[in-house]
Structure formats: C-alpha cells, structure tokens
Amino acid sequence: MASIKEVARAAGVSTATVSRVLANSPHVRPALRERVLKAIKELEYRPNLIARSLRAQQTTTIGLIVSDIRNPFFTAISRAVEDTAYEEGYSLILCNTDEDPKKESIYLNVMRDANVAGVILSPTGPTAAGLRELETGFAVVVIDRSIPDADVDMVLLDNVDSAYRLTRHLLENGYRRIAAICGERSTTGRERCAGYEQALRAYGLLPTAELVRFVPPQIEAGYAAALRLLELPEPPEALLTTNSLLAAGALEAIRERGLRIPDEVALVTFDETTWASLVQPPITLIEQPTYEIGKTATELLLQRVAEPERPTRRVILKGRLLVRGSSAPRVRCG
Amino acid sequence: MASIKEVARAAGVSTATVSRVLANSPHVRPALRERVLKAIKELEYRPNLIARSLRAQQTTTIGLIVSDIRNPFFTAISRAVEDTAYEEGYSLILCNTDEDPKKESIYLNVMRDANVAGVILSPTGPTAAGLRELETGFAVVVIDRSIPDADVDMVLLDNVDSAYRLTRHLLENGYRRIAAICGERSTTGRERCAGYEQALRAYGLLPTAELVRFVPPQIEAGYAAALRLLELPEPPEALLTTNSLLAAGALEAIRERGLRIPDEVALVTFDETTWASLVQPPITLIEQPTYEIGKTATELLLQRVAEPERPTRRVILKGRLLVRGSSAPRVRCG
DNA sequence: ATCTTATTTGTAAACGATTACAATAAGTTT
DNA sequence: AAACTTATTGTAATCGTTTACAAATAAGAT
Numbered sequence: 181m182a183s184i185k186e187v188a189r190a191a192g193v194s195t196a197t198v199s200r201v202l203a204n205s206p207h208v209r210p211a212l213r214e215r216v217l218k219a220i221k222e223l224e225y226r227p228n229l230i231a232r233s234l235r236a237q238q239t240t241t242i243g244l245i246v247s248d249i250r251n252p253f254f255t256a257i258s259r260a261v262e263d264t265a266y267e268e269g270y271s272l273i274l275c276n277t278d279e280d281p282k283k284e285s286i287y288l289n290v291m292r293d294a295n296v297a298g299v300i301l302s303p304t305g306p307t308a309a310g311l312r313e314l315e316t317g318f319a320v321v322v323i324d325r326s327i328p329d330a331d332v333d334m335v336l337l338d339n340v341d342s343a344y345r346l347t348r349h350l351l352e353n354g355y356r357r358i359a360a361i362c363g364e365r366s367t368t369g370r371e372r373c374a375g376y377e378q379a380l381r382a383y384g385l386l387p388t389a390e391l392v393r394f395v396p397p398q399i400e401a402g403y404a405a406a407l408r409l410l411e412l413p414e415p416p417e418a419l420l421t422t423n424s425l426l427a428a429g430a431l432e433a434i435r436e437r438g439l440r441i442p443d444e445v446a447l448v449t450f451d452e453t454t455w456a457s458l459v460q461p462p463i464t465l466i467e468q469p470t471y472e473i474g475k476t477a478t479e480l481l482l483q484r485v486a487e488p489e490r491p492t493r494r495v496i497l498k499g500r501l502l503v504r505g506s507s508a509p510r511v512r513c514g
Numbered sequence: 515m516a517s518i519k520e521v522a523r524a525a526g527v528s529t530a531t532v533s534r535v536l537a538n539s540p541h542v543r544p545a546l547r548e549r550v551l552k553a554i555k556e557l558e559y560r561p562n563l564i565a566r567s568l569r570a571q572q573t574t575t576i577g578l579i580v581s582d583i584r585n586p587f588f589t590a591i592s593r594a595v596e597d598t599a600y601e602e603g604y605s606l607i608l609c610n611t612d613e614d615p616k617k618e619s620i621y622l623n624v625m626r627d628a629n630v631a632g633v634i635l636s637p638t639g640p641t642a643a644g645l646r647e648l649e650t651g652f653a654v655v656v657i658d659r660s661i662p663d664a665d666v667d668m669v670l671l672d673n674v675d676s677a678y679r680l681t682r683h684l685l686e687n688g689y690r691r692i693a694a695i696c697g698e699r700s701t702t703g704r705e706r707c708a709g710y711e712q713a714l715r716a717y718g719l720l721p722t723a724e725l726v727r728f729v730p731p732q733i734e735a736g737y738a739a740a741l742r743l744l745e746l747p748e749p750p751e752a753l754l755t756t757n758s759l760l761a762a763g764a765l766e767a768i769r770e771r772g773l774r775i776p777d778e779v780a781l782v783t784f785d786e787t788t789w790a791s792l793v794q795p796p797i798t799l800i801e802q803p804t805y806e807i808g809k810t811a812t813e814l815l816l817q818r819v820a821e822p823e824r825p826t827r828r829v830i831l832k833g834r835l836l837v838r839g840s841s842a843p844r845v846r847c848g
Numbered sequence: 849a850t851c852t853t854a855t856t857t858g859t860a861a862a863c864g865a866t867t868a869c870a871a872t873a874a875g876t877t878t
Numbered sequence: 879a880a881a882c883t884t885a886t887t888g889t890a891a892t893c894g895t896t897t898a899c900a901a902a903t904a905a906g907a908t
Contacts, residue, residue, distance in 0.1 A: 183894055194858045199896055207856055229627045230573070231894030234564045234863050241607075241628075249593050252584075259583050262610055271628055273575075274608045276596055293563045294575075294605055399788070428788050435792075454733070454762050455789025458769075517864055528888045533866055541886055565864030568893050855904070866892085873886070878879100 182223035191219035202227060233295060242481060243291040243299040245275045245284065252424055252453045253470060257323065260474025261300060268482055279304050279396065292317050298481040303327055306367050319484040321477045325366040333484060335477045335495045339368055342466045342499035343375025346448055349501060350418050351383045354510030355446055359416035361405045361426050363397030372422045391416055402429025410437050410445065418446035424453045427463065446507045461505025469497050516557035525553035536561060567629060576815060577625040577633040579609045579618065586758055586787045587804060591657065594808025595634060602816055613638050613730065626651050632815040637661055640701050653818040655811045659700040667818060669811045669829045673702055676800045676833035677709025680782055683835060684752050685717045688844030689780055693750035695739045695760050697731030706756045725750055736763025744771050752780035758787045761797065780841045795839025803831050
C-alpha cells in the first residue's frame with residue numbers, strides 16, 4: 181500500500197505538496213498538481229485515514245447507539261443514518277444498549293475511544309446520566325426520547341399530539357373504555373400516555389389508572405400487560421400500545437384469548453411495520469417519518485461537527501395516522 | 515485528555531514502561547507497575563486507539579456488509595455480530611449494499627480505508643468480483659451466500675436440505691402443484707430451488723419451469739411474482755418463497771386475490787419473523803439459526819485475524835422446520 | 849535593475865502509541 | 879570479588895498524515 185511519501189517521491193515533490201493537492205489547496209501550480217495526481221493514480225494511492233485522524237484529532241466516523249436494532253423503528257432509523265452518513269463520507273459504528281444504562285455508558289466510552297466525530301443516541305433514560313461524558317469530546321444528537329433539561333440537538337416525534345389523534349380516532353369510532361400499554365422509563369412513553377389522557381378528557385372521560393400500564397417496551401411485556409387487561413372484570417374495548425413490539429405482544433394475547441378485532445377489542449399502536457398491514461384486520465397506527473428522523477439527525481450532527489458552537493435545535497416531527505381495520509367503527513352490542 | 519506521556523511523567527517512568535504495563539508485559543517490577551497504575555487511574559487515562567492503530571497498522575474494528583439491514587434476517591445477524599464483536603473488544607462498522615455490486619465495491623474500499631481488521635460480507639454476487647480487493651488487506655468471512663470458487667471462510671445454511679425438507683413437508687401434507695419464488699442472483703436462491711426440485715423428484719413429480727420464478731429478494735417482487743402465479747390457468751396449490759420479504763409480498767398477493775390459506779393456497783417460506791406467527795394462519799417456515807450464524811462468523815473472523823494462515827473453513831448449519839397452520843394437511847376438493 | 853510583495857514549495861515538528869535496541873541494575877556462578 | 883547471565887528500564891525510531899514556519903521563486907512597482 182503506497183504512502184504519501186512514495187507519491188511525493190514519484191512526483192518529485194514534498195509530502196506537503198501532495199497533501200495540499202489532496203486537500204484541494206489553491207496554492208499549488210497546475211503543472212505540479214498534474215504530476216501529483218498522475219503519481220496518485222499510478223500508485224493507486226489512498227490516504228491512510230488512521231494517520232489523518234491521529235493528526236486531525238478527529239475521525240470521519242459517527243456512532244449510532246440504539247436500544248435494540250431488532251426494533252423495526254430503529255432499523256429504519258439506522259438505515260437512514262447510514263445512507264446519509266456515507267453520502268457525506270462518514271462511516272457508522274453501531275451499538276445496542278438493550279435499554280441498559282450501564283451498556284449505554286460503556287458504549288459512550290467506546291465512542292470516545294474511537295474518536296468519533298459525533299454520536300446519535302436514543303437514550304435509555306430521561307436524565308443526563310451519560311451526558312456528563314457527552315458534553316466532553318464529541319457532538320451529540322438525541323433521537324426518539326428527549327432529555328428534557330439537556331442542551332443538546334434533538335429529533336423527536338410530536339408524541340402528545342400523535343397519541344391524542346390516535347386516541348381521538350378511537351373515540352370518534354365509538355370506543356370508550358380504552359386501555360394504554362406504554363413503554364416505561366422513557367419520555368416517549370409518558371408523552372404518549374399524556375396525549376391519550378388529554379384525548380379522553382376532551383371527550384369528557386376520566387383516565388383510570390387501572391387501564392394504563394407502563395412496561396418495558398418489548399414483546400413479552402406487551403403480551404403480559406395485554407393479557408392482564410383482557411382478564412379484568414370489565415375488560416377494555418380497545419388497546420393502545422406505544423410501539424410495534426408492544427403491539428405484537430398485545431396481538432398475541434388477543435389471539436390467545438380468542439377475541440375478534442375490532443368487534444371484541446380494537447388495537448391501535450405506533451410505528452409502521454411489515455406485518456401491521458399483513459395481519460387481519462390490518463392495524464391502525466401512527467406512522468413515524470423514520471427515514472426523515474434518521475436523515476435529519478445525521479444532518480444536525482454533521483452541522484454541529486462543523487460548527488460546535490451553533491445553538492442547539494429541537495426538531496419535532498409530526499406522525500401520520502394510518503386508519504385500518506383494527507379500529508373500525510364500533511358496533512354497539514349492549 | 516491525558517496521553518501516555520503525562521502518565522509517564524506522573525509516574526516518573528518512561529512511556530515505554532507505561533506501554534508495557536498497559537500490555538501486561540511481565541518485565542515490569544511490581545513497584546513500578548503500581549505507580550503506573552495509580553497514575554493511570556488518577557489521570558483517568560485511556561489509550562488513544564487511533565494512535566495505537568496507526569502504529570499497529572490495524573484497528574479493532576470489523577465491518578459488516580449486508581444487502582439490507584431492514585431484512586429481519588440481517589438485522590438478527592447484525593445483532594449477533596455486534597454482541598460478539600464487542601465482547602472481544604471490537605467495534606462494528608455497518609454497511610448496506612442494496613444488492614448493488616457497485617456499492618459493495620465502494621464499501622469494501624471504505625473498509626480498507628478504515629483499516630478494519632476484517633469484514634463479514636453477504637456478497638451481492640456469486641463471483642469473486644470484489645474478492646480481488648478482499649484478498650489483499652483484511653480477513654473476510656462470507657455469510658448467507660457462498661462464493662463457490664473462493665478460498666474464504668464461510669458460514670452458510672444447508673439450503674438444499676432445508677428446502678428439501680420444507681417441500682417434502684408440503685408433499686406429505688398432500689400438496690402437489692407447488693410453486694417456488696426464489697431470490698435471484700445468489701447461490702442461496704438457486705440452492706433452495708435445487709432442494710425444492712429434488713423433493714419433487716423424490717415424490718415422482720417433475721419440476722415445471724412455469725412454477726419457478728427467480729426475482730429480486732424484495733417484497734414488491736414477491737408480490738408481483740405471486741400474483742402472476744395465482745393468475746395462471748392452473749394456479750399452484752402451494753407457494754414456497756425463499757425469504758421473509760418474498761413471503762410478505764406473496765401474502766399480500768394472496769390476500770388481494772381473496773384466497774384462503776391453506777385451503778386455496780398454502781404458503782411456506784424461510785426465516786422466522788415477528789409477523790410469521792402473528793398472521794392467520796401462522797406461517798410454516800424454515801428458521802435459520804441467525805444468532806449462531808452471526809456469532810460463528812464473528813468468531814471465525816477474529817480467529818483469522820489472529821492467525822491469517824489458518825486453512826479456511828466452511829461452516830454449514832441446519833435449518834429448523836417450524837410447522838404451522840399455513841401448510842395444514844390438504845383437504846382434497848375435486 | 850532593484851526592491852517589495854505575493855505566491856508557491858519544502859522542512860520539520862507534531863499527533864500518541866509501540867517496540868527494537870541499548871543501557872543499566874540485579875542475581876549467579878566461579 | 880570478578881565475570882557472566884538475566885531481568886528491568888529508557889532512548890529513540892516508527893506508523894502516515896497535516897501544517898506552522900521558513901525558504902525559494904515569481905510577479906509587480908519604482
């Protein structure tokens with residue numbers, strides 16, 4: 181593998197000149213530039229990024245820390261981040277925290293060790309626990325869950341509004357006794373719960389604690405929570421879950437109880453997935469603009485890398501309500 | 515951020531000694547080692563991996579190049595690779611090729627530029643196109659699709675056998691006119707097709723070209739292919755698809771045609787997904803040991819990094835047939 | 849032709865680790 | 879105690895870039 185020295189020798193110039201040609205510096209005579217470019221081509225020279233990083237004290241790598249890459253929402257995000265990053269010449273380092281703050285902290289250190297230019301993070305908790313580390317070192321953009329008191333760039337969904345519209349849709353279709361299964365420990369779950377409660381109140385209904393569950397945002401927890409709700413003396417007419425994993429679990433529970441959707445119980449959720457339109461009836465949901473979230477987060481990050489002192493921004497995107505069969509107008513039967 | 519020099523100064527030793535302590539070299543007196551460790555702790559020193567990489571001419575990063583991270587199969591793989599890599603102190607760089615050989619080639623160069631220790635690759639084609647680049651530079655492990663004439667470590671499914679068993683299962687349950695929708699351009703699709711044809715022959719049936727389709731391994735292509743098959747004058751009694759995306763498309767087509775599964779048409783596929791057991795009836799499929807594939811591939815890769823001249827290995831794993839409702843015994847009706 | 853000024857090029861010092869080699873200190877053997 | 883071996887430590891080169899600074903060259907002004 182040819183180094184800059186060999187290119188310099190081949191072109192009869194100093195390494196500084198080669199470096200200037202590489203950086204498109206204006207202070208190189210066209211004749212020399214030609215010679216250098218020819219040597220580069222002939223030797224198939226490619227700059228050593230490690231050496232460059234060492235000198236520049238920064239890499240062209242960004243990190244993406246999500247809670248679980250198997251969650252289709254994060255998968256879609258990661259795809260978008262990856263696309264956008266590579267367009268700008270950045271590589272992507274991927275990490276899973278499994279909702280574990282300890283892992284989050286470990287991976288933030290990994291990022292620091294790797295000298296990443298910045299990190300896109302879906303934080304495990306609403307506090308700024310890892311953020312002290314964050315504030316030193318690299319740029320950060322937070323996605324999906326906000327860290328309320330932190331001065332960081334964020335790209336979030338308008339959770340309250342989305343949950344409000346989703347719940348209102350159920351109410352408009354005649355459902356009254358609506359239960360909510362929310363992801364615990366994140367602002368996202370709480371905000372969506374708030375939107376749900378606002379909608380109920382707007383319809384003159386009082387939220388009951390019995391119908392609201394905060395659980396880990398995973399299939400098994402969704403299953404267990406839904407099962408318990410359906411076993412209540414007075415079971416809910418509709419279930420609202422705050423992500424696709426919880427919905428999958430809830431659906432499993434509904435199937436196991438042998439209930440028909442939506443006649444016996446309706447189901448609505450957040451996040452579009454392959455399966456949401458394949459099951460019968462297809463599931464009504466709030467679709468998040470995942471690709472845009474990932475793209476925007478990456479762009480914000482790279483802007484901050486370029487201009488670290490820029491005031492922080494908070495981008496709030498709207499969700500899209502996709503109405504499908506799982507929440508069809510209710511046929512009152514008693 | 516403290517460097518090795520400052521640690522050396524604080525401990526009153528040379529940088530060489532600090533480096534030896536870091537590397538657990540036996541040639542350091544306990545007393546000195548203590549002093550160095552104390553300085554490291556006090557200064558919160560963490561070695562600069564970039565500098566280390568430059569010197570070592572190798573990083574502790576591995577690359578994972580898949581055709582689409584949104585395919586749940588690759589998602590599961592990436593999760594396993596990530597887990598295993600981090601356990602060994604390696605980071606993971608992620609890339610999507612979109613089945614595009616050009617992108618594959620670009621990303622292989624990115625990997626080289628990043629000085630990765632090795633790459634896990636699901637190749638876009640069965641030829642060794644990118645492999646010339648591969649052979650120089652870094653370790654490589656190929657997954658999911660084989661490159662027949664290449665001398666590389668591989669972790670693959672026993673595709674012929676799996677498809678054979680899947681098809682035999684259909685035959686045993688009374689299905690005769692079975693169509694196959696296979697992913698094109700990969701050995702995987704072709705091998706699965708071969709297993710399908712072998713099973714037919716074992717039952718005294720002749721494979722017909724009309725019932726075998728090779729298409730891009732994506733939802734839309736699966737949908738289109740299934741639709742055309744179902745529109746045949748003599749439509750198939752069962753559909754076999756070679757991955758979950760094709761299955762999702764086929765299912766969509768079946769729904770659109772208003773056909774009941776499995777009475778009017780059965781559906782079987784490869785790859786377990788969240789939705790395969792949530793749709794009704796749930797889908798019979800061959801489950802790949804995804805986590806094991808990813809883990810094994812990573813282990814093979816790190817072994818090769820440690821010992822580049824080790825003879826290459828080819829690990830073939832068995833799939834597991836999960837029998838569900840979508841292929842229930844056929845009730846003959848005419 | 850000479851002096852200034854602007855442009856182009858080269859020299860050499862970083863960046864932060866590792867490691868061959870040399871130097872020193874500590875044990876062993878006679 | 880001298881000579882030899884072995885264990886420990888330090889010095890300095892190295893990895894491949896970038897860039898401040900100095901030097902050389904070219905261009906412009908008088």
